Amino acid sequence: MATYVDDAWTALGDPSRRQILRRLAERPCSVTEIAEELPISRPAVSQHLRVLKEARLVLVRPQGTRRIYEVDLQGLATLREELDQFWGKALENFKRLVEEETEQP
Amino acid sequence: MATYVDDAWTALGDPSRRQILRRLAERPCSVTEIAEELPISRPAVSQHLRVLKEARLVLVRPQGTRRIYEVDLQGLATLREELDQFWGKALENFKRLVEEETEQP
DNA sequence: CACTAACGTAAGTTACGCCTTACGGAATCT
DNA sequence: AGATTCCGTAAGGCGTAACTTACGTTAGTG
Numbered sequence: 672m673a674t675y676v677d678d679a680w681t682a683l684g685d686p687s688r689r690q691i692l693r694r695l696a697e698r699p700c701s702v703t704e705i706a707e708e709l710p711i712s713r714p715a716v717s718q719h720l721r722v723l724k725e726a727r728l729v730l731v732r733p734q735g736t737r738r739i740y741e742v743d744l745q746g747l748a749t750l751r752e753e754l755d756q757f758w759g760k761a762l763e764n765f766k767r768l769v770e771e772e773t774e775q776p
Numbered sequence: 777m778a779t780y781v782d783d784a785w786t787a788l789g790d791p792s793r794r795q796i797l798r799r800l801a802e803r804p805c806s807v808t809e810i811a812e813e814l815p816i817s818r819p820a821v822s823q824h825l826r827v828l829k830e831a832r833l834v835l836v837r838p839q840g841t842r843r844i845y846e847v848d849l850q851g852l853a854t855l856r857e858e859l860d861q862f863w864g865k866a867l868e869n870f871k872r873l874v875e876e877e878t879e880q881p
Numbered sequence: 882c883a884c885t886a887a888c889g890t891a892a893g894t895t896a897c898g899c900c901t902t903a904c905g906g907a908a909t910c911t
Numbered sequence: 912a913g914a915t916t917c918c919g920t921a922a923g924g925c926g927t928a929a930c931t932t933a934c935g936t937t938a939g940t941g
Contacts, residue, residue, distance in 0.1 A: 677791070684789015685929080686782070696866040698873065702888065715930055717889060736887050736938045742866045751863050758856050761801040761847045768803065790899080807918065820900055822919060841908040841917050 675727055679750050682726035687711060688719050692728060692742065699732070699741035780832055784855050787831035792816060793824045797833060797847065804837070804846035 682688055691705055702720065706713040720740055723729040727746030732739045787793055796810055807825065811818040825845055828834040832851030837844045 677794075680788050680794060681791070683785050686786070687929080689782070689785060693862070696862060697869060703886090711929085712931060713887090714889075714932085718929080721889085736885095738888065742870070744867060744870060747863055747866060751859055754856055754859055757798070757801060758852060761852060762849060764802060765847070765849060792899085808916090816899085817901060818917090819902085819919075823899080826919085838908095841915095843918065 675746075676749055676753050678726040679728055679746065682722050682728060685719070685722075687715075688723055691716065691719055692723065695729060695740055695742050699739050701737045701739055703737075705740075780851075781855055781858050783831040784833055784851065787827050787833060790824070790827075792820075793828055796821065796824055797828065800834060800845055800847050804844050806842045806844055808842075810845075 683692070687709065690709065694700070694705055694708065702716055703713060705720075706716040709716060720729060720731075724731065727743050727749070729740050730743045732741065788797070792814065795814065799805070799810055799813065807821055808818060810825075811821040814821060825834060825836075829836065832848050832854070834845050835848045837846065
């Protein structure tokens with residue numbers, strides 16, 4: 672089962688996209704603003720934002736001729752929940768394994 | 777500042793590595809065991825495990841001629857904390873922004 | 882109505898990541 | 912000691928993701 676959360680993990684695999692998302696977490700801003708603070712061109716940022724948008728990690732809010740991007744809190748929450756669940760399961764299985772070993776050495 | 781957590785995000789960017797990690801979360805197992813359940817060769821799995829190990833997401837435990845891999849709970853916890861902090865900051869900044877807008881429309 | 886600013890997309894190049902096959906080392910068994 | 916199993920690494924091929932430049936579109940501005 673491939674959910675859109677999977678796309679989020681793939682999207683966050685790129686350092687530039689992580690940087691962009693960290694930037695947007697501070698405050699929403701336009702494409703040009705982001706590109707000015709990164710060592711890549713503006714179209715490159717635009718492409719990254721498209722990937723992040725498809726992964727439900729950012730939202731767009733047109734404002735005049737500019738497009739203000741911001742973090743998609745809902746998508747981010749879903750990602751966090753998935754990691755939490757995974758963490759819980761890993762810890763649970765680890766404890767179970769330890770118990771089995773102490774019973775049968 | 778590039779921490780080893782950054783490597784974890786990069787490592788989890790690959791679908792095969794996410795699959796391997798999910799597999800190891802169920803229970804620790806050897807390289808061959810993992811490869812048998814994946815559509816890739818054993819050396820490929822070995823390379824993925826190396827990346828996961830460098831990212832502090834898995835641990836190795838030599839056992840005879842076999843090498844048992846398991847989830848690195850400590851590294852995974854660190855990753856979870858980072859995501860939690862990021863989530864908290866994003867939510868905080870969002871709230872702050874809403875307040876500023878309600879004050880000055 | 883030009884003119885500009887901001888942006889998305891197309892086309893093309895390039896670098897890198899993933900995978901394979903081949904080889905060699907280490908531990909176990911007979 | 913020889914054979915076998917399990918594994919890591921090297922070398923190379925190959926697809927694709929990330930970037931650039933170029934162009935077209937849309938919304939403000941004088």
